[in-house]
Amino acid sequence: xxxxxxxxxxxxxxxxxxxxxxxxxxxxxxxxxxxxxxxxxxxxxxxxxxxxxxxxxxxxxxxxxxxxxxxxxxxxxxxxxxxxxxxxxxxxxxxxxxxxxxxxxxxxxxxxxxxxxx
Amino acid sequence: xxxxxxxxxxxxxxxxxxxxxxxxxxxxxxxxxxxxxxxxxxxxxxxxxxxxxxxxxxxxxxxxxxxxxxxxxxxxxxxxxxxxxxxxxxxxxxxxxxxxxxxxxxxxxxxxxxxxxxxxxxxxxxxxxxxxxxxxxxxxxxxxxxxxxxxxxxxxxxxxxxxxxxxxxxxxxxxxxxxxxxxxxxxxxxxxxxxxxxxxxxxxxxxxxxxxxxxxxxxxxxxxxxxxxxxxxxxxxxxxxxxxxxxxxxxxxxxxxxxxxxxxxxxxxxxxxxxxxxxxxxxxxxxxxxxxxxxxxxxxxxxxxxxxxxxxxxxxxxxxxxxxxxxxxxxxxxxxxxxxxxxxxxxxxxxxxxxxxxxxxxxxxxxxxxxxxxxxxxxxxxxxxxxxxxxxxxxxxxxxxxxxxxxxxxxxxxxxxxxxxxxxxxxxxxxxxxxxxxxxxxxxxxxxxxxxxxxxx
Numbered sequence: 365x366x367x368x369x370x371x372x373x374x375x376x377x378x379x380x381x382x383x384x385x386x387x388x389x390x391x392x393x394x395x396x397x398x399x400x401x402x403x404x405x406x407x408x409x410x411x412x413x414x415x416x417x418x419x420x421x422x423x424x425x426x427x428x429x430x431x432x433x434x435x436x437x438x439x440x441x442x443x444x445x446x447x448x449x450x451x452x453x454x455x456x457x458x459x460x461x462x463x464x465x466x467x468x469x470x471x472x473x474x475x476x477x478x479x480x481x482x
Numbered sequence: 483x484x485x486x487x488x489x490x491x492x493x494x495x496x497x498x499x500x501x502x503x504x505x506x507x508x509x510x511x512x513x514x515x516x517x518x519x520x521x522x523x524x525x526x527x528x529x530x531x532x533x534x535x536x537x538x539x540x541x542x543x544x545x546x547x548x549x550x551x552x553x554x555x556x557x558x559x560x561x562x563x564x565x566x567x568x569x570x571x572x573x574x575x576x577x578x579x580x581x582x583x584x585x586x587x588x589x590x591x592x593x594x595x596x597x598x599x600x601x602x603x604x605x606x607x608x609x610x611x612x613x614x615x616x617x618x619x620x621x622x623x624x625x626x627x628x629x630x631x632x633x634x635x636x637x638x639x640x641x642x643x644x645x646x647x648x649x650x651x652x653x654x655x656x657x658x659x660x661x662x663x664x665x666x667x668x669x670x671x672x673x674x675x676x677x678x679x680x681x682x683x684x685x686x687x688x689x690x691x692x693x694x695x696x697x698x699x700x701x702x703x704x705x706x707x708x709x710x711x712x713x714x715x716x717x718x719x720x721x722x723x724x725x726x727x728x729x730x731x732x733x734x735x736x737x738x739x740x741x742x743x744x745x746x747x748x749x750x751x752x753x754x755x756x757x758x759x760x761x762x763x764x765x766x767x768x769x770x771x772x773x774x775x776x777x778x779x780x781x782x783x784x785x786x787x788x789x790x791x792x793x794x795x796x797x798x799x800x801x802x803x804x805x806x807x808x809x810x811x812x813x814x815x816x817x818x819x820x821x822x823x824x825x826x827x828x829x830x831x832x833x834x835x836x837x838x839x840x841x842x843x844x845x846x847x848x849x850x851x852x853x854x855x856x857x858x859x860x861x862x863x864x865x866x867x868x869x870x871x872x873x874x875x876x877x878x879x880x881x882x883x884x885x886x887x888x889x890x891x892x893x894x895x896x897x898x899x900x901x902x903x904x905x906x907x908x909x910x911x912x913x914x915x916x917x918x919x920x921x922x923x924x925x926x927x928x929x930x931x932x933x934x935x936x937x938x939x
Contacts, residue, residue: 376706376744380753383522383619383915389751391744416857427757429773429786430747436755442845446523447804447914449845449872452854459705461855478706 372463374476375401379459382436384444386455388462391432397476398431404467410435413465414458435462487672489665489689490720493517493565494696496524496541502696503547506718507554507561509734513672515551516664517544517565518694525658526801526913528570529602529633540575540655541567548579548653552586555652564643564664568655570633572597573930575655580937583653589935594646596656598928601798601920602634608924615800615918624916630802632913636920637797639763641677642927643667649931658799660762665690665721673725683765684789685727688772691760692731692749692784693719699731699749700780701739706748713738717780729784730777743774746782750774761797763922766790795919804914805842806881809872810888813901815865820851822896823869829895830871830887839880841873868901874912881909 371377371390374397379388390405392398411422417440425434441455442448452458470476490510492503496519507515519541532539544567555561568575572595583591601608605628609615615624635658644667646654654667669675669686677683692699697716701707717737722730733741750772754760757769768788775783814823827846834841850867852859873884885907892899 376704376748378703378705378748378752382753382755383917385619385755387751387753387755389748389754391747391751413858414855417855423756425755425757425770427751427770427772429771430743430750432747432751434751434754434757444915445521446526446801446912447807447874449807449809449843449874451847451849451870457855461858463705464858 367469368466369469369473370463371465371467375463377459377463379455379457381441381445381454384439384441386437386440386458388435388437388458389432390435390462391430392476393478394476395431396472398428400470400476401433405433410462413462414440484725487514487669487723488512488720489514489516489668489693489723490718491516491518491693491696492718493519493543493547494694494698495519495521496543498696500543500547500550502718504550504554506734507551507558509736510720512561512720514668515561515563516693517547517563517567518661518664519543519565519567520569520658522799522915523801523913525570525635525799526633529801532570537574539571540569540578543567544575545578545582549582549586552582552588555588555591562647562652562654562668564654564668566656566659566664568595568597568657570600570657572655572657577937579653579655580934583934584938589933591652591934592650592931593653593934593937594649594651594655594929594931596642596646596654596659596927596929598642598926599635599638599658601636601925602631605631605634608920613920613924615798618917618919627802627916630804632801632803634798634800636925637763637799638925638927639663639792640667640670642929644670645927645929646931647671649929651931660764661694662687662690662762663764665693666764669723677764678791680765680789680791682727684767684787685729686723687760687762687765687767688769688784688787689721689723689729689731692746693721695749695752697739698752699746700733700741701745704745704748706744711738730781731784732781741780741782743776743782746774746784761793763792763796765792795921796925798918798920800916800918801913802916804912805874805876806878806909807872807874807912808881808885808907808909809870810885810907811901812869812888812891812899814867814869814896814898815900816898819864819867819898820848822898823848823867826891826895826899827869827871830891833887834880834884837883839875839877839883841875841880841884843874845872878909885909
């Protein structure tokens with residue numbers, strides 16, 4: 365077993381813009397995965413991951429009903445949809461980006477993988 | 483069993499697929515078709531168009547779409563259409579649409595224009611009487627930007643839509659209303675809910691939020707596909723709502739995509755901030771306890787939304803002029819493509835400086851090398867990259883000069899530069915975003931309902 369996994373193994377995600385802020389929502393496939401995300405996906409960890417975007421603030425919110433965390437990344441879009449000089453002016457790609465984050469392989473990884481679809 | 487209202491949304495933005503509304507209306511067995519066209523800054527663009535032509539300023543996709551809907555409107559007399567495509571000019575949009583209806587054999591169809599959201603001409607009065615128009619994201623006062631403002635529109639709620647429906651409207655055309663209110667309005671009217679029935683308003687608002695971006699809830703953009711599916715014929719979403727505020731999200735049978743607890747979960751968190759306070763003009767919704775249950779193929783029940791009283795203020799989205807922007811691209815092929823692309827970009831900007839222009843903001847991107855989200859993907863040596871250079875400056879002449887510097891790089895730059903065949907990039911005026919709030923009692927919807935034949939008589 366490898367020492368690390370990427371979040372894509374235990375979660376899916378979507379991101380978008382709110383003015384010059386981006387939101388990144390990440391949803392665990394299972395309850396065990398949600399619990400683990402709660403431990404590893406701290407505000408400082410997410411801020412560090414997106415450091416090149418220079419977030420002014422990172423705020424984490426919980427949506428336990430759908431096993432999700434929502435992160436608000438303040439002032440990361442280079443001015444927002446109309447002023448940003450970047451190609452991804454609306455933060456559409458940040459969801460797939462966060463799924464590349466490497467985290468330690470949890471001992472109960474098997475309980476976190478996506479359940480087989482019926 | 484109580485009656486179930488079926489509300490389908492056939493457009494998630496201005497420019498969305500033109501056939502989607504017709505396909506959804508034909509196969510969706512809908513009571514209402516909603517069409518959501520207004521992104522944060524769409525209205526500032528429409529304000530610019532209206533300043534040149536008093537009959538313009540609405541979303542021109544809507545009349546095109548409405549023409550395609552004529553057969554459905556004729557064969558399904560119960561079908562109503564609710565859209566914010568009126569943009570900056572709902573009455574002009576109502577006239578344009580009414581000509582199409584009258585010519586298409588529906589002269590008696592009742593068309594509503596819902597306005598009142600445009601407060602641009604009232605800003606001095608509102609400022610003088612206590613509205614400070616402070617930016618609610620940054621906390622900054624408006625100050626000198628006042629003279630640069632180009633538009634100011636309040637996000638109205640469902641009340642104007644309800645009034646229009648009460649007056650018999652079959653087509654409701656609004657200016658700025660909250661996206662979710664396009665769904666809440668019909669539910670308020672059909673079920674006779676009170677406008678302080680927070681839990682039902684919350685449920686309908688969640689439904690509206692889930693369908694407002696079209697196919698984003700039915701498999702579009704979904705990050706959880708195990709193998710990339712066909713989506714050319716993706717089904718657009720339908721929200722089923724009953725009188726108690728029970729919600730099911732679904733899509734027409736036989737279409738591409740899927741409605742699963744996972745596709746719906748992704749859309750639930752799309753572009754939200756604090757999930758305990760999803761603020762609309764209608765209600766303050768707590769999303770945090772929302773639960774999703776798969777009740778059948780492409781059917782997901784949504785429960786657990788909690789409603790609290792609507793906020794005391796409306797969101798007011800303003801736009802101010804902020805100079806000019808332009809962007810251009812070239813392709814750089816060959817060894818060290820990323821590094822050479824950056825060098826080409828810098829060369830181009832040096833030539834703009836040599837011509838006497840100091841650009842206020844510049845950005846060089848080497849696309850293909852992992853720079854879309856810098857620092858995340860490990861760097862790879864790409865065989866070619868797209869060089870994209872984007873600038874902003876108060877001077878149109880400076881930005882204009884910048885656009886001239888792409889083509890010369892093909893002959894006077896490094897080897898391997900190509901991709902310059904299209905027309906030269908053009909500077910465009912930047913309209914920047916200034917979100918603020920206005921007290922609710924300062925703004926009322928204005929509702930006008932007439933038959934199609936009467937709108938142009």
